[in-house]
Every structure is written in structure tokens, then in C-alpha cells.
Amino acid sequence: MKLTFIGAAHEVTGSCHLLETNGKHILVDCGMEQGPDLYENQELPIAPVDIDFILLTHAHIDHSGLIPLMTKNGFKGQIVTTFATADLCDIMLRDSAHIQEFEAEWRNRKARRSGEPLYEPLYTMQDAMDAVELLSPCDYDQRIELCSGVEVRFTDIGHLLGSACIEVWITEDGVSRKIVFSGDVGNIDQPIIKDPKTIKEADYVVIESTYGNRLHGDEKPDYLGDFAEILRETFQKGGNVVIPSFAVGRTQELLYFIREIKEKNLLGDFTDFDVYVDSPLAIEATSVFTKNQRGCFDEDALNLVDKGINPLVFPGLKLSVTSDDSKLINFDSRPKVIISASGMCEAGRIRHHLKHNLWRKECTILFVGYQAVGTLGRKLIEGAPVVKLFGETIEVSARIESLKGISGHADMNGLLGWLGGFESDIKHVFVVHGEDQVTDSFAKTVTERFGISAFAPYSGGCVDLATNQILSEGSQIVKKKADKPERLRAESAFNRTINAGKYLLEVIMKNEGIANKDLAKLEAQIKNLADKWNR
Numbered sequence: 001m002k003l004t005f006i007g008a009a010h011e012v013t014g015s016c017h018l019l020e021t022n023g024k025h026i027l028v029d030c031g032m033e034q035g036p037d038l039y040e041n042q043e044l045p046i047a048p049v050d051i052d053f054i055l056l057t058h059a060h061i062d063h064s065g066l067i068p069l070m071t072k073n074g075f076k077g078q079i080v081t082t083f084a085t086a087d088l089c090d091i092m093l094r095d096s097a098h099i100q101e102f103e104a105e106w107r108n109r110k111a112r113r114s115g116e117p118l119y120e121p122l123y124t125m126q127d128a129m130d131a132v133e134l135l136s137p138c139d140y141d142q143r144i145e146l147c148s149g150v151e152v153r154f155t156d157i158g159h160l161l162g163s164a165c166i167e168v169w170i171t172e173d174g175v176s177r178k179i180v181f182s183g184d185v186g187n188i189d190q191p192i193i194k195d196p197k198t199i200k201e202a203d204y205v206v207i208e209s210t211y212g213n214r215l216h217g218d219e220k221p222d223y224l225g226d227f228a229e230i231l232r233e234t235f236q237k238g239g240n241v242v243i244p245s246f247a248v249g250r251t252q253e254l255l256y257f258i259r260e261i262k263e264k265n266l267l268g269d270f271t272d273f274d275v276y277v278d279s280p281l282a283i284e285a286t287s288v289f290t291k292n293q294r295g296c297f298d299e300d301a302l303n304l305v306d307k308g309i310n311p312l313v314f315p316g317l318k319l320s321v322t323s324d325d326s327k328l329i330n331f332d333s334r335p336k337v338i339i340s341a342s343g344m345c346e347a348g349r350i351r352h353h354l355k356h357n358l359w360r361k362e363c364t365i366l367f368v369g370y371q372a373v374g375t376l377g378r379k380l381i382e383g384a385p386v387v388k389l390f391g392e393t394i395e396v397s398a399r400i401e402s403l404k405g406i407s408g409h410a411d412m413n414g415l416l417g418w419l420g421g422f423e424s425d426i427k428h429v430f431v432v433h434g435e436d437q438v439t440d441s442f443a444k445t446v447t448e449r450f451g452i453s454a455f456a457p458y459s460g461g462c463v464d465l466a467t468n469q470i471l472s473e474g475s476q477i478v479k480k481k482a483d484k485p486e487r488l489r490a491e492s493a494f495n496r497t498i499n500a501g502k503y504l505l506e507v508i509m510k511n512e513g514i515a516n517k518d519l520a521k522l523e524a525q526i527k528n529l530a531d532k533w534n535r
């Protein structure tokens with residue numbers, strides 16, 4: 001009866017924990033690491049073919065994204081999750097495989113020309129489809145027997161449609177223990193989905209800590225009012241509102257609010273505006289929301305459903321599936337809303353809409369989610385006067401706005417409130433899924449507040465659940481770059497480019513004191529080169 005922490009240990013992404021009991025191997029989540037992670041994850045101590053079950057808390061790629069890699073490497077067990085998560089995984093894992101294949105193909109086009117070895121995608125569409133075949137959905141709140149000695153129950157945790165906290169009851173050699181995995185704990189009062197439900201009993205709790213040291217603030221933003229105001233001001237000038245949005249979750253929230261704005265006639269003369277959703281993934285995700293209304297929607301959204309209203313549909317909603325549909329949007333000259341992905345403007349159809357709208361001062365680019373450092377979205381928010389799109393320099397004349405969003409994660413008080421719902425004595429709380437120091441500080445907060453032992457394991461950390469003995473705290477191995485063999489080649493090419501850059505700087509230094517005319521020529525050539533690649 002052993003629990004090992006593999007991923008999202010002192011990190012925010014790549015959730016993965018391994019439960020071993022009654023001769024079975026059970027993974028809880030199997031997520032992809034995204035963005036800059038600090039520590040090396042330990043390899044799974046067993047081969048994918050020997051994993052019997054994957055329990056999945058929710059569909060976000062940092063919790064589900066490596067499942068196709070498991071099927072690629074021989075996993076043939078069941079993936080147990082809620083119906084809505086299974087539906088979302090069906091589209092999100094295929095989308096992730098598409099990205100992997102697209103990236104590999106892009107690299108290989110260059111590799112073929114230069115005679116370098118080919119790059120293998122992390123996994124393919126077939127691997128993702130094989131994973132989808134293994135999904136075994138269940139209802140919320142049903143206690144089900146996974147195998148002899150192991151029962152599980154999925155409870156709504158209010159983070160994303162279908163998201164769950166997972167309760168696991170284990171009995172082995174006459175000893176029974178209950179472990180609760182929080183998954184990502186949702187924020188209260190999010191539109192469409194329910195608030196997180198608390199659990200009463202556990203011996204052990206594994207809890208996320210994304211906002212383990214932060215508070216969202218007491219003042220609730222007037223999302224609807226602020227959004228309506230931006231729409232009105234833009235339409236008055238005859239412009240478009242272009243919204244870079246995450247396809248799953250955020251887009252559906254926007255549709256929910258726009259329906260309300262239209263229904264309440266908040267824009268007066270402008271109520272008849274059209275809204276284009278220009279993202280095939282967002283359109284598929286919206287239909288998953290509609291399919292799962294009964295099991296997942298909150299009271300307000302269900303009240304609308306009971307009146308025969310689909311809360312995500314309204315007059316003027318136009319869905320662009322094909323790229324021809326997408327191009328046609330540019331020929332519609334009336335003021336409108338365009339919602340498109342990706343949310344940080346790094347790829348996808350949104351870049352075309354930015355090209356057509358950024359230079360127009362009557363338009364607004366409205367950000368509704370976090371923009372990571374280095375992304376085009378972040379550059380725009382920080383006031384870049386010009387940006388490069390498809391090799392063209394585009395002047396930024398449009399109004400750039402951010403709508404203070406409703407976070408999908410509970411803040412520190414939300415997490416503590418959820419933990420406070422337990423009535424039984426908890427032997428140990430394990431803090432995962434947070435930034436390095438945040439995990440430690442939240443573990444300390446838990447102990448101070450509830451008097452429960454709590455600690456944040458590193459990857460490889462391991463506990464004997466029968467004896468409550470920490471077998472290992474895990475290894476704090478700082479990540480080296482280019483650890484995976486198939487990525488080495490790309491990395492060495494990148495290093496060569498860096499060295500070429502350093503050489504260029506050396507050449508510049510050597511030329512100090514030469515004629516101004518020659519310096520100007522060199523400067524122009526460097527700027528020309530930099531502009532060409534700054535895309």
C-alpha cells in the first residue's frame with residue numbers, strides 16, 4: 001500500500017501520482033509538463049504495460065496530456081473518469097496529438113533539407129485515439145469497485161466541466177485506508193459549473209496549491225458590466241472586439257455572458273451584434289458542455305436549461321469550422337465579436353484576426369486570460385507599438401484591454417476552506433501542484449491552521465499508507481535542458497544559433513571605431529536580419 005509522487009511535485013504542471021496496492025498499479029492523472037519546470041521528474045518505476053488503471057481528475061493537458069504516450073508504450077488498462085471529462089479528453093487529446101505531429105512535421109521539413117536525422121513526435125493521432133478507446137466514464141458521486149480491495153468515487157470539484165476530486169478506499173491485508181486526491185480545486189461562483197463539494201473523511205489528502213499563498217481579493221469584478229462596457233465603446237466607434245481565448249472553459253464562459261448581455265439588452269442599439277467563434281476545438285468543446293448540462297451545470301445555468309434555453313447559444317452566434325469560414329469573417333464589415341484561439345496568440349486563427357484588426361484604432365483586442373512571458377499576447381498587453389505577423393509589420397493602433405477574469409482555481413482561503421470540510425482525523429496532507437516555494441509555504445499553513453502533518457514531496461517521494469511512514473521525500477534534481485533524446489537535436493541546433501549570435505556580438509565589438517557610414521551599414525543589416533526572424 002504505497003503512494004509515489006512522480007509529477008507536479010514542487011511544480012505546477014505534469015500531475016502524476018502512483019498508487020500501488022493489492023498487486024495493482026494505479027496512476028492518478030498523467031499530465032504533460034508545460035512551460036518552464038524546475039525539477040527533473042523521476043521515471044515511472046514500472047512499464048506502462050503494467051499499469052492497470054489511470055484515474056483522471058480532469059481534462060486539462062497538464063493532468064491528461066501524457067496518457068497517449070502511455071498507450072504508445074503499451075498501456076492497455078482502463079482510464080476511469082467522469083463522463084464530461086471523457087468527452088473533453090476525446091477532443092483535447094486528439095488536439096494535443098495534432099500539435100505534436102504538426103510540430104514534428106515542421107521540424108522535419110527543415111531536417112530533410114539539411115540532411116539531419118528526423119524528429120519523432122512525442123505521440124501520434126493513433127496513440128491519442130487508442131487512449132480515447134480506453135476511457136471508462138462513470139457518474140459523479142457513485143462509489144465503484146475498481147478491483148478487489150480498491151473502490152473509488154468522483155466528486156465535483158468545480159474547476160472545469162467534468163472536473164473531480166477522487167476518493168480512493170483501499171483494503172489490503174486487513175488494513176483499510178482512504179486517500180483523497182483533490183485534483184485542481186475550483187473557485188467559487190464561476191459561471192456554468194458548480195462550486196467545489198467538500199469531502200468528510202480521509203486518512204490522507206493530496207492537495208493542489210496553485211494559489212496556495214495568494215488571495216483573489218474580496219472585491220468581485222463586475223465581469224458582465226465591464227464586458228458590456230467594452231463592447232459598447234468599441235461598437236460605437238464601428239470597430240470589432242477580437243478576443244484571444246482558451247478553447248475549453250473560457251470560451252464557454254464568454255458565450256454565457258454574451259447571451260446574458262443580449263438577453264438583458266445591456267447594449268441598447270447594438271444588441272444585434274454577431275459573435276463569431278472561430279476555433280474548431282472551441283466549437284467541439286461547446287457541444288461537450290451542452291451534452292453534459294444535466295450532470296455538470298450549476299443552478300443558474302440549469303434554470304435556463306429548464307426554461308428551454310441553451311445558456312451558450314443566442315441570436316447572432318456564428319460558428320466557423322473550416323478555414324474558408326474563418327476567412328469570410330474578414331468580409332463582414334459590421335462591428336462584431338470574434339472569439340478565436342490560441343489564448344496567448346502564439347498560434348492558430350487568432351493571428352489572422354490580429355493582422356486584420358490590430359492596425360484599426362476603432363477595434364479592441366480583449367484579453368480574458370493569463371498571458372505568459374514571451375508570448376505575443378504578453379507583448380500586446382505590455383504596449384508593443386508594432387508586432388510582426390506572417391512576416392508583416394503591423395502597427396498596434398487598436399485598444400488593448402484585459403478583462404479581469406474569474407480564476408478557475410481556488411485561492412489560499414478556498415483551499416483551506418475545502419480542507420476544513422474534512423471531519424475525520426487526517427494522518428497526513430501532501431501538497432503538490434504549486435510553484436516551488438508555494439508548496440512548502442502552503443504545507444506550513446496547513447499545519448498551522450489544522451495541526452495536521454503536511455509536507456510537499458519532491459518527485460520520487462514515497463509514503464507507506466499502511467504505516468504512515470514517509471519512505472522517501474523525493475529528489476530535488478534541478479532540470480537540465482534537453483533531457484529527452486529526441487529533443488537533443490533541436491537543442492543542439494538552438495545552441496549553435498546562440499553561438500552564432502555571440503560571434504556576431506564579437507564582430508560588432510571588434511569594429512568599434514570604424515567609419516560611421518560602415519557602422520550604419522552593419523546596423524541596418526543586423527536590424528534587417530533581426531526583423532526577419534522576430535515573428
Ligand SMILES: [Zn+2]
Nearest residue numbers: 058060159184
Ligand atoms: Zn486544471
